[in-house]
Amino acid sequence: MRLSRAEYKEIARWTEQLRPTRQCMKILKDRYPHHSQSTLLSIFSLEYQKRTKRTMSRHHVPDVMERYYQRYLSETKVRPTAPVLLELANEVDLSPALMARIILDRFLKDMDGGMPSKTVLNSMLKEPSLIQDHILANNIYQCTINDCCYGPLVDCIKHAVGQEHEVLLRDKLMERNLSFLDENQLRTMGYDKTPDIILEVPVAVEGHIIHWIESKASFGDDHSHRTYLNEQFWSYWNRFGPGLVIYWYGFIEELDCQRDRGLDPSMRRPLGHHGVDRQQWLPLS
Secondary structure (H helix, E strand, O other): EEOOOOHHHHHHHHHHHOEEEEEEHHHHHHHOOOOOOOHHHHHHHHHHHHHHHHHHHHHHHHHHHHHHHHHHHHHHHHHOOOOOHHHHHHHHHHHHHHHHHHHHHHHHHHHHHOOOOHHHHHHHHHHHHOOOOOHHHHHHHHHHHHHHOOOOOHHHHHHHHHHHHHHHHHHHHOOOOOOOEEEEHHOOOOOOOOOOOOEEEEEEEOEEEEEEEEEOOOOEEEHHHHHHHHHHHHHHHHOOEEEEEOOOOOHHHHHHHHHHHOEEEOOOEEEEEHHHHHHEEEEEE
Protein backbone atom coordinates (compact mmCIF):
# COMPACT_ATOMS: atom_id res chain seq x y z
CA MET A 1 0.00 0.00 0.00
CA ARG A 2 1.28 3.42 -1.01
CA LEU A 3 0.06 6.53 0.77
CA SER A 4 0.71 10.09 -0.28
CA ARG A 5 2.48 12.21 2.31
CA ALA A 6 -0.76 14.17 2.77
CA GLU A 7 -2.74 10.95 3.42
CA TYR A 8 -0.14 9.79 5.93
CA LYS A 9 -0.19 13.11 7.77
CA GLU A 10 -3.98 13.00 7.97
CA ILE A 11 -3.86 9.56 9.64
CA ALA A 12 -0.98 10.67 11.87
CA ARG A 13 -2.90 13.73 13.07
CA TRP A 14 -5.92 11.60 13.85
CA THR A 15 -3.84 9.17 15.95
CA GLU A 16 -2.82 12.00 18.31
CA GLN A 17 -6.06 11.54 20.25
CA LEU A 18 -5.49 7.80 20.75
CA ARG A 19 -3.75 5.92 23.55
CA PRO A 20 -1.60 2.82 22.88
CA THR A 21 -4.21 0.30 24.05
CA ARG A 22 -5.43 -2.58 21.97
CA GLN A 23 -8.86 -0.96 21.71
CA CYS A 24 -7.33 1.86 19.67
CA MET A 25 -6.91 -0.47 16.70
CA LYS A 26 -10.65 -1.02 16.40
CA ILE A 27 -11.14 2.75 16.45
CA LEU A 28 -8.51 3.21 13.73
CA LYS A 29 -9.92 0.42 11.56
CA ASP A 30 -13.43 1.87 11.84
CA ARG A 31 -12.06 5.26 10.80
CA TYR A 32 -9.96 3.91 7.90
CA PRO A 33 -11.68 0.68 6.77
CA HIS A 34 -9.81 0.51 3.45
CA HIS A 35 -6.39 0.21 5.10
CA SER A 36 -5.18 -3.06 6.60
CA GLN A 37 -4.98 -3.36 10.37
CA SER A 38 -1.26 -4.17 10.11
CA THR A 39 -0.62 -0.94 8.19
CA LEU A 40 -2.65 1.13 10.65
CA LEU A 41 -0.91 -0.46 13.66
CA SER A 42 2.50 0.22 12.13
CA ILE A 43 1.60 3.87 11.45
CA PHE A 44 0.17 4.32 14.94
CA SER A 45 3.27 2.74 16.52
CA LEU A 46 5.59 5.03 14.56
CA GLU A 47 3.63 8.13 15.53
CA TYR A 48 3.18 7.12 19.16
CA GLN A 49 6.91 6.46 19.53
CA LYS A 50 7.61 9.96 18.20
CA ARG A 51 5.10 11.37 20.68
CA THR A 52 6.71 9.41 23.53
CA LYS A 53 10.20 10.69 22.68
CA ARG A 54 8.89 14.26 22.78
CA THR A 55 7.15 13.87 26.15
CA MET A 56 9.09 11.17 28.02
CA SER A 57 11.31 13.60 29.92
CA ARG A 58 8.38 15.12 31.79
CA HIS A 59 7.39 11.68 33.15
CA HIS A 60 10.92 10.96 34.40
CA VAL A 61 11.16 13.91 36.74
CA PRO A 62 11.72 12.43 40.26
CA ASP A 63 8.79 14.32 41.79
CA VAL A 64 6.46 13.17 39.01
CA MET A 65 7.52 9.52 39.33
CA GLU A 66 7.01 9.68 43.08
CA ARG A 67 3.56 11.17 42.57
CA TYR A 68 2.65 8.32 40.20
CA TYR A 69 3.86 5.77 42.75
CA GLN A 70 1.96 7.31 45.66
CA ARG A 71 -1.15 7.57 43.50
CA TYR A 72 -0.81 3.88 42.65
CA LEU A 73 -0.46 2.92 46.33
CA SER A 74 -3.45 4.98 47.48
CA GLU A 75 -5.77 3.81 44.70
CA THR A 76 -4.93 0.12 45.03
CA LYS A 77 -5.85 0.30 48.72
CA VAL A 78 -9.33 1.42 47.74
CA ARG A 79 -9.64 -0.66 44.54
CA PRO A 80 -7.27 -3.63 44.86
CA THR A 81 -8.67 -5.49 41.83
CA ALA A 82 -8.86 -2.50 39.47
CA PRO A 83 -6.30 -1.92 36.67
CA VAL A 84 -4.99 1.17 38.43
CA LEU A 85 -1.71 1.45 36.54
CA LEU A 86 -3.39 1.06 33.16
CA GLU A 87 -5.90 3.77 33.99
CA LEU A 88 -3.17 6.07 35.30
CA ALA A 89 -1.05 5.58 32.17
CA ASN A 90 -3.98 6.47 29.92
CA GLU A 91 -4.83 9.48 32.07
CA VAL A 92 -1.34 11.01 31.82
CA ASP A 93 -0.77 9.84 28.21
CA LEU A 94 2.11 7.50 28.93
CA SER A 95 2.65 4.04 27.48
CA PRO A 96 1.23 1.47 29.95
CA ALA A 97 4.40 -0.62 29.66
CA LEU A 98 6.60 2.39 30.42
CA MET A 99 4.38 3.32 33.37
CA ALA A 100 4.75 -0.27 34.64
CA ARG A 101 8.54 0.07 34.44
CA ILE A 102 8.52 3.32 36.45
CA ILE A 103 6.31 1.90 39.20
CA LEU A 104 8.11 -1.46 39.41
CA ASP A 105 11.47 0.30 39.60
CA ARG A 106 10.19 2.45 42.49
CA PHE A 107 8.70 -0.61 44.25
CA LEU A 108 11.99 -2.52 44.04
CA LYS A 109 13.88 0.44 45.49
CA ASP A 110 11.57 0.27 48.51
CA MET A 111 12.02 -3.49 48.79
CA ASP A 112 15.79 -3.68 48.37
CA GLY A 113 16.83 -0.24 49.56
CA GLY A 114 18.89 0.41 46.43
CA MET A 115 18.85 0.70 42.67
CA PRO A 116 17.46 -2.53 41.13
CA SER A 117 19.50 -4.13 38.38
CA LYS A 118 18.18 -3.93 34.82
CA THR A 119 18.32 -7.72 34.65
CA VAL A 120 15.98 -8.14 37.61
CA LEU A 121 13.68 -5.36 36.40
CA ASN A 122 13.42 -6.76 32.88
CA SER A 123 12.85 -10.32 34.09
CA MET A 124 9.94 -9.17 36.29
CA LEU A 125 8.41 -7.14 33.47
CA LYS A 126 8.58 -10.22 31.24
CA GLU A 127 7.29 -12.53 33.97
CA PRO A 128 5.15 -10.59 36.51
CA SER A 129 4.61 -13.73 38.61
CA LEU A 130 8.15 -13.14 39.92
CA ILE A 131 6.89 -10.02 41.71
CA GLN A 132 6.12 -10.78 45.35
CA ASP A 133 3.32 -8.22 45.59
CA HIS A 134 0.38 -9.88 43.80
CA ILE A 135 -1.57 -6.66 43.29
CA LEU A 136 1.42 -5.03 41.61
CA ALA A 137 2.08 -8.20 39.60
CA ASN A 138 -1.48 -8.08 38.24
CA ASN A 139 -1.17 -4.39 37.38
CA ILE A 140 2.12 -4.97 35.56
CA TYR A 141 0.51 -7.82 33.64
CA GLN A 142 -2.46 -5.65 32.64
CA CYS A 143 -0.15 -2.93 31.38
CA THR A 144 1.92 -5.39 29.36
CA ILE A 145 -0.94 -7.12 27.56
CA ASN A 146 -2.82 -3.89 26.82
CA ASP A 147 0.09 -1.91 25.36
CA CYS A 148 0.36 -2.19 21.57
CA CYS A 149 3.55 -0.11 21.19
CA TYR A 150 5.95 -0.88 24.06
CA GLY A 151 6.86 -3.68 26.45
CA PRO A 152 8.20 -7.24 26.36
CA LEU A 153 5.12 -8.68 24.66
CA VAL A 154 5.31 -6.14 21.83
CA ASP A 155 9.06 -6.78 21.48
CA CYS A 156 8.43 -10.53 21.08
CA ILE A 157 5.65 -9.94 18.54
CA LYS A 158 7.77 -7.54 16.48
CA HIS A 159 10.68 -9.99 16.45
CA ALA A 160 8.42 -12.88 15.40
CA VAL A 161 6.72 -10.83 12.67
CA GLY A 162 10.10 -9.69 11.34
CA GLN A 163 11.34 -13.29 11.23
CA GLU A 164 8.10 -14.43 9.55
CA HIS A 165 8.49 -11.92 6.72
CA GLU A 166 12.15 -12.79 6.21
CA VAL A 167 11.15 -16.45 5.85
CA LEU A 168 8.38 -15.43 3.42
CA LEU A 169 10.90 -13.49 1.35
CA ARG A 170 13.30 -16.44 1.22
CA ASP A 171 10.45 -18.76 0.22
CA LYS A 172 9.43 -16.43 -2.62
CA LEU A 173 12.99 -16.26 -3.90
CA MET A 174 13.38 -20.05 -3.79
CA GLU A 175 10.07 -20.49 -5.65
CA ARG A 176 11.59 -18.46 -8.47
CA ASN A 177 14.89 -20.36 -8.39
CA LEU A 178 16.88 -17.22 -7.56
CA SER A 179 20.26 -17.94 -6.00
CA PHE A 180 20.95 -15.93 -2.84
CA LEU A 181 22.71 -15.76 0.51
CA ASP A 182 20.73 -14.84 3.61
CA GLU A 183 21.89 -12.84 6.63
CA ASN A 184 22.90 -15.91 8.66
CA GLN A 185 25.02 -17.30 5.82
CA LEU A 186 26.68 -13.92 5.34
CA ARG A 187 27.58 -13.69 9.02
CA THR A 188 29.30 -17.09 8.92
CA MET A 189 31.34 -15.71 6.01
CA GLY A 190 32.60 -12.87 8.21
CA TYR A 191 30.27 -10.04 7.21
CA ASP A 192 29.07 -7.92 10.11
CA LYS A 193 26.41 -5.47 8.82
CA THR A 194 24.51 -6.96 5.91
CA PRO A 195 21.10 -6.79 4.21
CA ASP A 196 18.70 -9.69 4.71
CA ILE A 197 19.41 -11.09 1.23
CA ILE A 198 22.27 -10.81 -1.23
CA LEU A 199 21.49 -12.13 -4.70
CA GLU A 200 24.33 -14.23 -6.08
CA VAL A 201 23.08 -13.36 -9.55
CA PRO A 202 21.60 -9.83 -9.73
CA VAL A 203 18.11 -9.43 -11.22
CA ALA A 204 16.34 -6.59 -13.00
CA VAL A 205 13.18 -5.16 -11.41
CA GLU A 206 11.36 -2.63 -13.59
CA GLY A 207 14.59 -1.81 -15.37
CA HIS A 208 16.68 -1.53 -12.20
CA ILE A 209 19.45 -4.02 -11.45
CA ILE A 210 19.35 -5.06 -7.79
CA HIS A 211 22.04 -6.94 -5.86
CA TRP A 212 20.44 -7.13 -2.41
CA ILE A 213 17.06 -7.02 -0.63
CA GLU A 214 16.16 -5.69 2.82
CA SER A 215 12.89 -6.78 4.47
CA LYS A 216 11.10 -4.35 6.82
CA ALA A 217 7.91 -5.63 8.51
CA SER A 218 6.70 -2.07 9.01
CA PHE A 219 5.36 1.03 7.26
CA GLY A 220 7.99 3.30 5.71
CA ASP A 221 7.48 6.89 6.84
CA ASP A 222 9.84 9.83 6.32
CA HIS A 223 11.60 9.52 9.67
CA SER A 224 12.15 5.75 9.66
CA HIS A 225 13.21 5.66 6.00
CA ARG A 226 15.69 8.49 6.52
CA THR A 227 17.10 6.69 9.57
CA TYR A 228 17.42 3.41 7.65
CA LEU A 229 19.11 5.23 4.74
CA ASN A 230 21.75 6.72 7.02
CA GLU A 231 22.29 3.70 9.28
CA GLN A 232 21.86 0.80 6.83
CA PHE A 233 20.87 1.32 3.20
CA TRP A 234 23.65 3.61 1.98
CA SER A 235 26.30 1.39 3.55
CA TYR A 236 24.74 -1.61 1.76
CA TRP A 237 24.77 0.36 -1.47
CA ASN A 238 28.44 1.30 -1.02
CA ARG A 239 29.43 -2.30 -0.33
CA PHE A 240 27.12 -4.34 -2.55
CA GLY A 241 25.67 -1.95 -5.14
CA PRO A 242 22.02 -1.11 -5.92
CA GLY A 243 19.31 -2.88 -3.93
CA LEU A 244 15.65 -3.06 -3.02
CA VAL A 245 13.79 -2.46 0.25
CA ILE A 246 10.47 -4.15 1.01
CA TYR A 247 8.12 -2.30 3.35
CA TRP A 248 5.54 -5.02 3.90
CA TYR A 249 2.93 -2.65 5.34
CA GLY A 250 3.39 0.13 2.79
CA PHE A 251 5.25 3.41 2.53
CA ILE A 252 4.87 7.09 1.66
CA GLU A 253 4.94 7.21 -2.13
CA GLU A 254 7.12 10.36 -2.25
CA LEU A 255 9.95 8.29 -0.73
CA ASP A 256 10.36 6.54 -4.08
CA CYS A 257 12.92 9.13 -5.16
CA GLN A 258 16.28 7.34 -4.81
CA ARG A 259 16.14 5.08 -7.88
CA ASP A 260 18.73 7.01 -9.82
CA ARG A 261 21.07 6.66 -6.83
CA GLY A 262 20.43 2.92 -6.49
CA LEU A 263 17.82 2.58 -3.75
CA ASP A 264 14.41 1.11 -4.49
CA PRO A 265 11.79 0.99 -1.69
CA SER A 266 9.16 -1.71 -2.08
CA MET A 267 6.14 -3.62 -0.56
CA ARG A 268 4.19 -6.97 -0.47
CA ARG A 269 4.65 -9.90 -2.99
CA PRO A 270 8.50 -10.15 -3.10
CA LEU A 271 9.84 -9.06 -6.43
CA GLY A 272 7.41 -7.61 -8.95
CA HIS A 273 7.15 -10.10 -11.76
CA HIS A 274 9.88 -12.05 -9.92
CA GLY A 275 7.67 -11.89 -6.95
CA VAL A 276 6.95 -8.03 -4.66
CA ASP A 277 3.72 -6.13 -5.19
CA ARG A 278 4.74 -2.85 -6.82
CA GLN A 279 2.77 -1.06 -4.13
CA GLN A 280 5.24 -2.10 -1.43
CA TRP A 281 8.80 -1.94 -2.69
CA LEU A 282 11.36 0.76 -3.33
CA PRO A 283 14.41 0.22 -5.59
CA LEU A 284 17.66 1.76 -4.33
CA SER A 285 19.57 2.02 -7.59
